[in-house]
Amino acid sequence: MNALLLAAHDGQHLDPAVASAVAAALPLVQGGCVDILVAGHQMATVAAQAAALAGIGTVYVADAPALASLNAETLARQIVRQCAGYRWVIGLHNLQARAALPRAAALAQAAYLSDVTRTAPDALERPAYAGAVTTRVQPLTEAVFLTIRASAFAPVQATASLARIEAAEAVQADTRSRVTGTEAVASSRPDLGRARLIVSGGRGVGSVENMAKVEALADHLGAAVGASRAAVDAGFAPNAVQIGQTGKVVAPQLYLALGISGAIQHLAGIKDAQCIVAINKDAEAPIFQIADYGVVGDLFEALPVLQAGLRPQ
């Protein structure tokens, strides 16, 4: 009943969400081992960070120049090289794992489940139909590959007793495609996936200029900025901040929805928020059905009141 976790990293730092993947794995292994696979080049720092997570048995490190820029095919090969004997092979529900794990599962003839939100040895849960339905799945194959929704699992903490670190044989790079470069969007705001506070604007915000007022409130509070798809499609906000079924799934302590109607596809991205506050001038807007607090009114009247009345965190 052992589990192998795929370490997500940027080359220097382990993604903190891997601690949530460990938390997802622990109920599955029932006292068995949770190991981590780190693949890349010059991975000593990332491996040490992985080894410090509570509950880890061994960190296997496939470190080679050929793995410096990993495409999905190469990473899939590396996973298959390492996964023999593991019942569970787990990644975050991020771009890289979503591309590599289904390939690896096909090569290993294993089951594949994506976006898992609850783990138990007999059944796993994952949302369907934009979160309107939760499916319980009982995998019947010997090995099961899955990606997990990090926000659904409380991360394990770091520990002083470090796990073993062992070298793993690196595979040959698959040369059918190669990553030619990545362009990170620089932002001083908190990452949406991990933000405790999110201020989000919808079509009701009306313009790029007005979105700047929403962003100013977010900056005042130290919050991340989000947007509905309608706001993104209208050009008020960049694609990277879209929240919902086809955007980011978030789980903040506070989600402030301004001029957002609450379409089911948007709600799919915010249902794990601990507290939702909605401001909308339409009292019948569906967002009020899930909001913890609602203000029926004009968001442009509310913005200066919020800016003056709320203290930065």
Ligand code: FAD
């Ligand atoms: P609207 O529905 O137009 O709502 C605007 C709201 O602003 C209204 O309720 C209005 O009363 C209010 N308002 C206007 N002016 C003011 C004011 N001055 N003060 C206060 N309130 C005001 N949507 C997403 O958000 N994320 C997704 O990931 C996503 N994925 C989708 C995937 C698919 C396959 C499909 C079909 C749709 C998807 N959508 C998604 C789109 C979704 O269905 C809605 O169209 C979208 O969420 C609507 O965005 P909105 O609430 O900003 O706009």
